[in-house]
Every structure is written in structure tokens, then in C-alpha cells.
Amino acid sequence: MASASVFLIGENASNIKLPHSEASDAIETQRDRPIVLLVDDEQLIVDTLAEILEGAGFFVLAAYDGWTALEKVARCRPEYLLxxxxxxxxxxxxxxxxxxxxxxxxxxxxxxxxxxxxDILLDGKRQGFEFELIAKPIHPLKLVEHLKGKRTDLS
Structure with missing residues (x-):
């Protein structure tokens, strides 16, 4: 598999290089389950939503900050980022x-x-990126429906 690198340069980021490598064995065994990268600095929110999403058939990679999330995606491609x-x-x-x-x-x-x-969302828009935004508190069952509604391969 070819390898690639991503350089992050920004106001809150130092110039670091994250390697892109093959998925780990644990993630590789979950190919039949959609991978969700779930990130929040509130551990209770991540842990609760992760348990609900796992129960709904998703494989969840949990992270409590952006840097840890980037380390996790260096090993696999998530189908979803929340x-x-x-x-x-x-x-x-x-x-x-x-x-x-x-x-x-x-x-x-x-x-x-x-x-x-x-202002934070506007910064992304200025760079050409727009993202869907939902308000907390998040109703877990509606979140599951939202994700499953976005899937095109729900066989």
C-alpha cells in the first residue's frame, strides 16, 4: 500500500507530520461495520455515545482531543467523523x-x-470547507438514525 503524509500548519498547530499507514489488525477485523471517529473533550459524552453507536452496529474510534483523533485516523479511514x-x-x-x-x-x-x-465555522468556510452542525444535547437515537440515513451501503 502506498503511503502518504499530511502536514498540519495552523494557528493552533505546530508543523507535524502524521504518517498514513495500513489499518491495525483490530480495525481491519471490523470492515463490515462502518467506522465512526467520535471526538469530544468531555469524556462522558464520548463514552456514552460510543456505547450507543457500538450497540447500533458501528465500530467507534473514540478520542478526547483533536490530536489523538488524528493519530487514530493515520491507521484507518473513518466513514464518519462526529x-x-x-x-x-x-x-x-x-x-x-x-x-x-x-x-x-x-x-x-x-x-x-x-x-x-x-466565527470558528466561518474560518472553515473561508478555507472552502462547510460542515454539517447539530446542537447539543444530542439525542442518541436520532444520531443513530442520522448516521444510518447517510449510509449508502446498509445491506
């Missing part, structure tokens, strides 16, 4: 842009419980 917008060090829009550049087909949904995120 990320909070406001997080320390790397916000959800910065993460979404990095993932969209690595994996253009990944479906991205951002969520937030904060009112003042329009």
Missing part, C-alpha cells in the same frame, strides 16, 4: 479540515452546545 466544535488545542473545524484533506469521502458532522461558534 466531533465537538469547541475543544482545547485543536477545535473541531480544524480537525474536520485535516480529515477532509486526508479522506475526502469521510462524512463529517460537527456538534456544539455553545452559541458563539459562528
Amino acid at each position: 466531533s465537538d466544535v469547541l475543544m482545547p488545542k485543536m477545535n473541531g473545524v480544524e480537525l474536520a479540515i485535516a480529515i477532509r484533506k486526508m479522506y475526502p469521502s469521510t462524512r463529517i458532522t460537527l456538534f456544539s452546545g455553545q452559541a458563539g461558534i459562528s
